[in-house]
Amino acid sequence: MDFNLSEEQLMIQQAARDFAVAELLPGVIERDEHSKFPTEQVKKMAELGFLGMMVDPKYGGSGLDSVSYVLAMTELSKIDASAAVVMSVNNSLVCAGLEKYCNEEQKMKYLVPLAKGEVIGAFCLSEPEAGSDATSQKTTAIDKGDHYLLNGTKNWITNGGTASTYIVIAQTDVEKGHKGINAFIVEKGWAGFAVGPKEKKMGIRGSDTHSLMFTDVKVPKENRIGEDGFGFNFAMAVLNGGRIGIASQALGIATGAYELALKYAQERVAFKKPIFQHQAIAFKLADMATQIMAAKMLVLKAATEKDAGLDISQSGAMAKLFASETAMNTTIEAVQIHGGNGYVSEYHVERMMRDAKITQIYEGTSEIQRIVISRTLVK
Ligand code: CAA
Ligand code: FAD
Helix, strand or coil: CCCCCCHHHHHHHHHHHHHHHHHHCCCHHHHHHCCCCCHHHHHHHHHCCCCCCCCCHHHCCCCCCHHHHHHHHHHHHHHCHHHHHHHHHHHHHHHHHHHHHCCHHHHHHHHHHHHHCCCCEEEECCECCECCCCCCCCCEEEECCCEEEEEEEEEEEECCCCCCEEEEEEECCHHHHHHHEEEEEEECCCCCEEEEEECCCCCCCCCCEEEEEEEEEEEEHHHECCCCCCHHHHHHHHHHHHHHHHHHHHHHHHHHHHHHHHHHHHHCEECCEEHHHCHHHHHHHHHHHHHHHHHHHHHHHHHHHHHCCCCCHHHHHHHHHHHHHHHHHHHHHHHHHCHHHHHCHHHCHHHHHHHHHHCCCCCCCHHHHHHHHHHHHCC
16 A cells, blocks of 8 residues: 655645644643634634535535645644534535435535635544444434434534534334434534533534534434434444544544653653663654554554545554554653643643543544454454
8 A cells, every 4th residue: 555645745744844843732721721623723623614614615615635645734733623523523424424415405504614714623433321332322303204303412422512414313213123223414503402511522612512412303304314213323424523533633642642752751761861872761762653653554544444435444443443543652751751841731741641631532432442453363
């Protein structure tokens, strides 16, 4: 597989790097401290075309490939994983799902403003009793002729408060198991739709995570995505691509922490020499660099396979599993290399360590990735 980047891909990577340094770095510590959503920064991301990167320009997107997308995601995540997850959800869960599976009318109405970044989207699968076990949906959407009546609660929804357009997965026929699940486009402001309080989180504090409550929300029939009973397969297919986005987020967090640790290790002197010259520290950095390189290869492989139209259930899960474990290991060691300074906010690595943890949990925990991968081994 050829991982040489094209001129265009290198340009996107550089543009994302410049944006992250100029616009995300200033204020990243304060946004984390006050759990502040990066409103202004997200507006600028929209102007750069980062919120609908892979969407066809005829629907308001940038028309780029998945490799460009993971490169941009990685650059943003090196500095601000919270801003990056807003981008990831909007691109690889919401826009990608709408572009691939919606009809023309739905695309014109919902995809265009999302791809342009005029509004933000959210993807609502998880529930209080259905996280990993995603087929155990308790939210119901009962067919009432010209509309469905939606009732239930969704948990931990990224962009939950800031979004205007929500993809909501719900059970329409319990008897049919996962074939009785559907996906719907729901708008904020519809009667009976309430957004719960913002969650207080360990990491990615700049992103807003909320529960959502639906009480007799009338969802027009035309807002169902695909054929009746397609909702669970839709969610799984979309998540395959989403996992590449989170893998690149994890890769970015790991790379950001590694770069800071490498610099610090060359500057900090202990026992009359830079700590990098103590083999214990140099070996940590060697391990970090090796794991990051392997994670990068897996992320690029998955993105390249996606661009080639191949089944990415295995490569996406492998990339997410390995990159998220790398993000966790690397950030822990980056804090260690920084010593006491690693434990305070101004050196960034403690935030990165807290941010890294979520990449092992959302869009399928590491245990779920192993289930997905192991099932592909015997297919
Ligand atoms: N790709 C495509 N289809 C898949 C799939 C995949 N990776 N995994 C499962 N499916 C399909 C199966 O083929 C099957 O379809 P058919 O019956 O049509 O053949 C259907 O889904 C059911 O599959 P299983 O019988 O394997 O279902 P299961 O109950 O054993 O569980 C699971 C499957 C993989 C564990 C699934 O429940 C899962 O992925 N859970 C994790 C949920 C998750 O990732 N949630 C993330 C929420 S979004 C989020 O987190 C966003 C964010 O933070 C930013
Ligand atoms: P559980 O499923 O209860 O799992 C608990 C533990 O048991 C985990 O370690 C898990 O790996 C393990 N486990 C469960 N089943 C098995 C098994 N079969 N074999 C081995 N181990 C198992 N969801 C959305 O739909 N949309 C979002 O935008 C979104 N954003 C999120 C943002 C944040 C900050 C957080 C924290 C979560 C978000 N989620 C979102 C939810 C997330 O996807 C779930 O938390 C995740 O899928 C795990 O589900 P759970 O929390 O119910 O854990």
